[in-house]
Amino acid sequence: MSGFGFDLLRLIAKRLGLGLITLFVVSLIIFLAVNLLPGDFAQEILGQGATEEAVAAIRRELGLDQPMVQRYLSWLGGALQGDFGTSFGNKRPVAELLGQRFLNTLFLAGVAAAIAVPLAVGLGVLAALYRNSVFDRVANVATLTSISSPEFFLAYILILFLAVVNPVFDSLSNVSPDLDFWTRLQRTMLPALTLTLVVTAHMMRMTRAAIINLLASPYIEMARLKGVSPARVIVHHALPNALAPIINVIALNLAYLITGVVVVEVVFVYPGVGQLFVDSVKIRDIPIVQACCLIFAATYILLNLTADVLSILSNPRLRHPK
Amino acid sequence: MSEAELLVTVRGLRIEGRSEDRWNEIVHGIDLDLHRGEVLGLIGESGAGKSTIGLACMGFTRDGCRITDGTIEFDGIDLRNISPARRRRILGRRIAYVAQSAAASFNPAHKIIDQHTEGPMIHHVMSVAESRADAIELYRRLRLPDPEHIGFRYPHQVSGGQLQRAMTAMAMSCRPDMIIFDEPTTALDVTTQIEVLAAIRDIVEQYNTAAIYITHDLAVVAQMADRIKVLLRGDEVEEADTRTMLAHPREEYTKSLWAVRTFAPPPKPPAPPTEVPVISVQNVSASYGAAPVLFDVSFDIHKGRTVAVVGESGSGKSTVARCITGLLPPTKGQILHNGTPLPPDYRKRSRDQLRQAQMIYQMADTALNPKVRISEILGRPVQFYTGLRGAERRRRVEALLEQIEMEPSEFYNRFPPELSGGQKQRIGIARALAAEPEFIICDEVTSALDQLVAEGILKLLDRLQRELGLAYMFITHDLATVRSIADEVVVMKNGEVVEAGPKPEMFTPPHHPYTDLLLSSVPEMDPDWLTNLLKQRGVENIGDAASARM
Numbered sequence: 030m031s032g033f034g035f036d037l038l039r040l041i042a043k044r045l046g047l048g049l050i051t052l053f054v055v056s057l058i059i060f061l062a063v064n065l066l067p068g069d070f071a072q073e074i075l076g077q078g079a080t081e082e083a084v085a086a087i088r089r090e091l092g093l094d095q096p097m098v099q100r101y102l103s104w105l106g107g108a109l110q111g112d113f114g115t116s117f118g119n120k121r122p123v124a125e126l127l128g129q130r131f132l133n134t135l136f137l138a139g140v141a142a143a144i145a146v147p148l149a150v151g152l153g154v155l156a157a158l159y160r161n162s163v164f165d166r167v168a169n170v171a172t173l174t175s176i177s178s179p180e181f182f183l184a185y186i187l188i189l190f191l192a193v194v195n196p197v198f199d200s201l202s203n204v205s206p207d208l209d210f211w212t213r214l215q216r217t218m219l220p221a222l223t224l225t226l227v228v229t230a231h232m233m234r235m236t237r238a239a240i241i242n243l244l245a246s247p248y249i250e251m252a253r254l255k256g257v258s259p260a261r262v263i264v265h266h267a268l269p270n271a272l273a274p275i276i277n278v279i280a281l282n283l284a285y286l287i288t289g290v291v292v293v294e295v296v297f298v299y300p301g302v303g304q305l306f307v308d309s310v311k312i313r314d315i316p317i318v319q320a321c322c323l324i325f326a327a328t329y330i331l332l333n334l335t336a337d338v339l340s341i342l343s344n345p346r347l348r349h350p351k
Numbered sequence: 352m353s354e355a356e357l358l359v360t361v362r363g364l365r366i367e368g369r370s371e372d373r374w375n376e377i378v379h380g381i382d383l384d385l386h387r388g389e390v391l392g393l394i395g396e397s398g399a400g401k402s403t404i405g406l407a408c409m410g411f412t413r414d415g416c417r418i419t420d421g422t423i424e425f426d427g428i429d430l431r432n433i434s435p436a437r438r439r440r441i442l443g444r445r446i447a448y449v450a451q452s453a454a455a456s457f458n459p460a461h462k463i464i465d466q467h468t469e470g471p472m473i474h475h476v477m478s479v480a481e482s483r484a485d486a487i488e489l490y491r492r493l494r495l496p497d498p499e500h501i502g503f504r505y506p507h508q509v510s511g512g513q514l515q516r517a518m519t520a521m522a523m524s525c526r527p528d529m530i531i532f533d534e535p536t537t538a539l540d541v542t543t544q545i546e547v548l549a550a551i552r553d554i555v556e557q558y559n560t561a562a563i564y565i566t567h568d569l570a571v572v573a574q575m576a577d578r579i580k581v582l583l584r585g586d587e588v589e590e591a592d593t594r595t596m597l598a599h600p601r602e603e604y605t606k607s608l609w610a611v612r613t614f615a616p617p618p619k620p621p622a623p624p625t626e627v628p629v630i631s632v633q634n635v636s637a638s639y640g641a642a643p644v645l646f647d648v649s650f651d652i653h654k655g656r657t658v659a660v661v662g663e664s665g666s667g668k669s670t671v672a673r674c675i676t677g678l679l680p681p682t683k684g685q686i687l688h689n690g691t692p693l694p695p696d697y698r699k700r701s702r703d704q705l706r707q708a709q710m711i712y713q714m715a716d717t718a719l720n721p722k723v724r725i726s727e728i729l730g731r732p733v734q735f736y737t738g739l740r741g742a743e744r745r746r747r748v749e750a751l752l753e754q755i756e757m758e759p760s761e762f763y764n765r766f767p768p769e770l771s772g773g774q775k776q777r778i779g780i781a782r783a784l785a786a787e788p789e790f791i792i793c794d795e796v797t798s799a800l801d802q803l804v805a806e807g808i809l810k811l812l813d814r815l816q817r818e819l820g821l822a823y824m825f826i827t828h829d830l831a832t833v834r835s836i837a838d839e840v841v842v843m844k845n846g847e848v849v850e851a852g853p854k855p856e857m858f859t860p861p862h863h864p865y866t867d868l869l870l871s872s873v874p875e876m877d878p879d880w881l882t883n884l885l886k887q888r889g890v891e892n893i894g895d896a897a898s899a900r901m
Contacts, residue, residue, distance in 0.1 A: 245414070247455040254411060255443035255470045255521075269460035345460055345505045 041338060048330040055326040056108070060101050063318050069093060070117045070313040091117055104316075108323065114316035118309070123320045127302065131324060133204060134294075134301035138286035140217050141224035145286075146279055149229045153236025153275075158263045160241060172230030184223045184296040191219060202299040220297045224290065228282040235278040239271035246270075273340035280336030288325040355386035358528060358561050359408055364421035366403055366412065366585075378403055378585040380421065385529065388559040392576030392593070394566060394608075396801035397772070399582040401565045405531045408563060409446050410438050426528065444474040447522035449551075451534040453514035457506035463514075464502030467521045476525045489520035492557070493550040511664075512543030516550050523554060529561040536571060540663040540828055541872040548574055548874075549885055567801065569608060570874035573597055574881040581605050593878050607803070609876070614806050614835045616813045621853070622653035627690045629654050629790050629822040630708070635674050635684035645670050645846045647684070650839075652790065655816060657823040659837035659854075661830065661869065667846040668826045672792045675824070676708055688790075706736045709783035713795035715775035719767040725752075725778060726763050732785040751781040755811060773804035780811065790822045797832060809836055830873045834858065842866050 071087040072079065088094045092103075107114055113123035152172070156165045175183060192200035198218045208216070240263060243249060252266045291303035298304070302321055309317035341347050366378035378400045385391050385408075393401045403416060410430030412418055423430040425446065430438065447470075450456035458466060464486050471482040483502075490498035493516040506514060515535055522530045532551065536544040552575060555562050564575045572579055572593075579596045581588040581604070589602045600606050622628075628651035637645040645667045652658045660668045673679035675686055677697030686693045688707060694700050712718040719728060729748045733739055739747050749759035755777040767775055776796060783791050793812065797805035813836060815821060827833060833840060833854070840857040842850045842865065850863040862870065874880060 247450055247452060248458040250413070251448065251450060251456040252458070252469075253442070254406075254409060254448040255473075256439040256441070257443075257469065257473060258439060261473070266458050266460075270458070346507050349505050349508060 037338070037341070040341070041334075044334045044337060048334055051330055052323070052326055056105060056323060057101070059319055059322040059326070060104065063315055063322070064097060064100075066310075066313065070315065072313075074312065104319065108320075113320040113323075116309075116317055117314045118312055118317075123316045126305065126317065127320055127324070129206060130300055130302050130305050132206075133299065134287060134290060134303065136204075136213070137217055137220055137224070137290065137294075137299060137301060138283065140214065140221040141228070141286050142283055144221060145225040145228050145282070146232065148225065149232035149279075150236050150275065152229070153233040154240065154263055154268065156233065156237040157240035157244075157267070158259060160237070165237075168233065172233050175226040176228075176230035178226075180223060180227055180292045181296050183226050184219070184293060187219050187222055187226075191222075200297070202297040204300060217299070220290075220293045220299050223293050223296075224286055227289075228285060232275070232278055232282055236271070236275050239274045240267045243267045243270055269343070272343035276339045276343065277336045280332045284329045284332045287328045355388055357384060358387050358389075358426055359383065359385040360422070360424045361404075361408060362422045364404065364407060364423065365419045366400070366407060367417050367419050368403075369415045369417075374417070376419070376585065377416070378407075381582075381585075381587055383408070383580070385561050385563065387528065387561055389578065390555060390562045390564055390576045392564045392566065392572035392579040393582060394569060394572050394579055395582035395588075396567060396608075396803065398584060400585040401567075401582055402533050404582070405533055405563050405565045406448075408529075409442060409448065409531060411442070440474070443470040443527075444476065444525045445528050447525070447527040447530045449515075449518050449522045449530060449532045449535050452538050453518040453535075454506065454511055454538075456518065457514060459506055462503055462505055463509065463517050467502060467517070467524050470521070470524045474525055482524060486520060486524065489523055489554075490517065492554060493517075493520055494546070495520075510543075512539050512547055515539060515543075515547050519547075519551055519554060523558065523560075526558060527560065529563070530555070532562055532564045532575075534566050537566070537568070541830070541874075542663060542868060544571070544874070545872050545881070545884070548881060551575070552881070568874065570876050570880070573876055573878045574874060581608070597876060597878060614809055616836065618855075619656060619838055622656060626653060628652055628687075629689060630675060630824070631687040631690075632671065632675065633684050633687060635671070635681045635686065637670055637674050637679055637681045639670075639679075643682075643846070645674065645681070648843075648846075648848055649684075650841050650848065650851055652822045652824055652839075654789070654822055655820045656838040657816065657825055657836055658839045658841060659825040659827060659833040660841045660843060661827060661833055662843035662849075663828060663869075665845070666843040668828075668843055669794060670846070671843075672710070672794060672824065672826060675792065676710060702736065706786045707788050708790050708792065709786050709788040710792045710794065711776075711779045711783050711796050714799055715772065715779045716767075716799075718779055719775055719782075721766065721768050723766070724763075725765050725767070728767070728778060729781055729785050732782055736786040747785075751784055754784060754815065755781045757781075771804075772800055773807060776800060776804075776808055777811065780808075780815070784815070784819075788821070790824070792824045792826065794826045795828070796825075798827065798829060805832075812836070830870060842869065 069088070070091065071084045071093065075083055075087070085094070092100065104114065111124065113127070115122050116126055152168050156168050159165050188200045191197050199216045200219065202216045202220055204213050204216050244267060249262060249266055252262050257266070290301060291307055293299070294301045294303035295307060302324065305317060306321040309321070361381060361383040364378055364381045364383070365376060367374040368377040381400075381404055383391070383404070393405060395401050403412070406412060407418060407423060408425070410423060410425075410433070418431060421431075425441065428441065430441070457463065464483060467486045468479045468482040471477040471485075472479050476482075477485065486502055487498050490501060495501050495513055495516055501509065501513065502517070509517065519535070535551065536547050539547060548571065554560075564572060566572050576593050578590065578592050580590040581596075581602070583604055588604050589596075589600070591601075596605070597609075600609055630652040632648055632650050635645060635648045636643065648667070648671055650658060660671060662668050670679065674681045677693065677695065677700055680695035685695070688704065693704055697705065726745070726748055729751055730744050733744050733747050733751075737747070749763065752759040752762055757774065757777055762770075762774075767778065770778065779796070797808050800808065809832065812823065816823060825832070825837060837854045840852065840854050841848055842857070842863065844865050849865045850857065857866065858870070860867075871884060
């Protein structure tokens with residue numbers, strides 16, 4: 030057992046190291062991509078009629094006249110120490126601007142995940158249990174419809190039914206840190222539901238497929254021949270062996286909840302990272318755009334790492350070696 | 352037996368199976384009776400419908416099968432027409448099942464004992480604690496090592512023979528009236544098989560449980576069954592009590608089953624002592640990662656001769672083959688080909704060196720790409736090794752098909768799934784021949800085949816050897832095969848060569864004790880064979896054999 034613990038730690042360390050390398054490569058790509066965007070901050074705020082001198086003056090002030098390599102190194106050096114620079118727009122530190130918004134986004138993602146993951150896995154298990162029945166088809170069609178519709182469309186439909194016709198939730202998610210939990214939850218509900226509709230289908234279909242994939246296994250037949258009920262066959266015998274693919278698809282969707290929320294946040298005017306991201310791209314506020322991208326990348330890498338480790342832990346062969 | 356109460360009555364059972372979107376009848380009106388405490392052997396080759404009938408006696412059909420006609424009555428209950436919920440109350444509780452591969456039939460996610468106690472728990476026969484205590488008692492009776500703790504391991508932590516006994520214990524957990532044994536020892540080594548057979552027989556006798564014992568191995572069924580029913584393609588051939596059936600089979604088909612294992616090609620003259628062997632394995636040791644698996648193995652294979660490498664699973668037979676082909680470079684020693692050393696790693700070998708050593712695999716099913724036509728399966732190695740193209744390549748492929756006695760015009764454009772098991776194995780042989788090798792490794796090539804088909808394959812290999820002067824290394828655990836085709840025998844155990852020599856010497860006493868154990872473990876057609884053997888060895892001896900392999 031101790032050998033296994035050691036192996037697991039070594040594995041985690043290895044994945045973390047790989048994650049850091051990936052993050053470094055991503056930072057390079059982000060920096061290059063952002064700098065290749067047409068136009069820059071100086072031109073954007075001064076407009077078409079700006080004089081050459083005025084643009085150059087602002088560039089000098091922001092350090093945009095420095096060579097690219099030097100700018101990258103100083104950005105990376107700062108980021109490593111937790112200093113993402115200052116916003117071009119309002120001269121406030123990026124970390125301060127992002128901090129609260131990132132927490133808001135995490136809160137939204139957390140609420141959405143708390144609804145979507147149990148819902149998706151539960152629906153997937155039921156769909157596998159009643160496969161090819163009316164329930165299975167309805168669940169499949171419904172989740173596919175919701176994943177195929179544009180997010181803003183889903184958002185407006187939810188607003189129509191849950192904020193306008195039946196005013197249960199607020200259509201504007203005006204949250205701030207001083208709100209109490211329940212008010213905050215109530216204001217977050219509509220964007221969270223929209224996100225739930227977007228991510229449920231994928232997770233549900235994977236749960237269903239992973240379970241059905243196992244139903245031809247001899248040990249499932251054995252369970253049936255022991256007189257085990259269909260529900261217990263699925264939940265007790267199939268599900269524990271189907272966890273690895275399910276965990277992976279959940280991780281992928283959780284990452285999406287954090288990085289893919291841009292449109293939803295804009296629709297509900299939710300003060301999260303996505304909102305800030307879109308606003309910053311518009312005015313070429315490079316330090317914020319870069320910091321956002323880096324946070325998104327780190328989220329992806331961390332969640333995938335977690336999924337890897339959890340899938341390994343779900344395998345008794347690896348958990349209990351001979 | 353006749354005075355015992357009738358437990359199962361099956362009349363006119365017809366079952367259809369679905370293939371290629373059509374329902375075909377695979378069981379054509381079978382009758383079956385089983386009394387309390389009686390063991391009925393169902394025997395036949397693959398496709399006989401043995402398992403399908405066995406499962407039908409539980410009122411169960413696999414996906415893609417359906418019962419179309421007949422009655423299945425178990426202790427007065429009509430199993431065909433009861434609700435699924437009522438059937439579940441009988442399954443596991445009153446009728447239990449022991450599957451062929453315990454390794455696949457235990458759920459990898461749960462401990463063995465938790466799977467054992469599940470039945471008694473859901474059927475409310477015992478509490479979990481009582482059932483645990485009972486499991487340990489059953490493990491002890493089945494002579495599992497460390498019965499107190501073995502159940503608390505996961506299935507992958509326990510050997511195949513032990514798992515098979517744990518599964519028998521699990522079937523016993525609710526003290527059923529009847530158990531269906533579906534080829535429970537087919538996947539085991541001969542020495543392990545004896546332990547499992549003895550354990551099953553004891554426990555069935557102790558609890559007076561009725562059983563249906565399904566197998567394709569006559570000698571095994573002779574030890575286990577009171578009565579035998581012979582099946583052929585879903586029809587009953589004949590039924591009689593075991594001794595009558597063995598002594599006086601009535602039907603021609605039964606006699607032909609009894610008479611297989613008779614193939615005995617004429618012996619070959621010994622190789623001249625000065626001849627350089629085609630392949631010479633010299634002091635080879637190898638390891639998987641840090642774990643050593645092969646220790647100082649040496650033997651020679653001469654032109655036109657067959658060396659059989661025998662041993663139980665884990666003895667290192669296949670590892671030697673991996674060393675010879677260069678898939679696993681040895682840590683010590685070398686492989687000589689016609690006197691010159693071969694590079695240890697196959698990637699360093701020239702195309703000509705690769706051409707010389709070919710392989711035929713156990714599972715022709717998985718060794719052939721199902722989506723590729725026969726013309727391509729054979730044409731590719733022809734082109735790769737001999738450089739023939741176009742019409743010449745086609746002629747060569749057709750010649751190969753003729754060599755393996757398959758009509759080229761019929762099979763050239765077929766896909767592997769359209770072929771029978773024996774035909775697939777023939778294609779495997781032709782693929783090895785396509786390289787025009789001097790030496791072929793046959794890795795358990797007949798163990799997945801029915802006996803009649805296997806004999807055809809052995810005959811073909813023998814003919815090819817005589818025509819082409821091929822050298823064979825025959826990896827097998829089946830001593831009957833060794834007896835019929837080997838010239839030399841190498842016995843391996845735990846990665847070492849225990850004994851080696853010409854076949855006649857190996858099969859005449861005195862033997863090395865391990866060779867003796869192997870030889871005496873091969874079941875014989877005599878119904879008293881197991882009883883006598885166990886008496887001869889003593890029960891402790893079997894326990895020793897089990898712990899020796901731990």
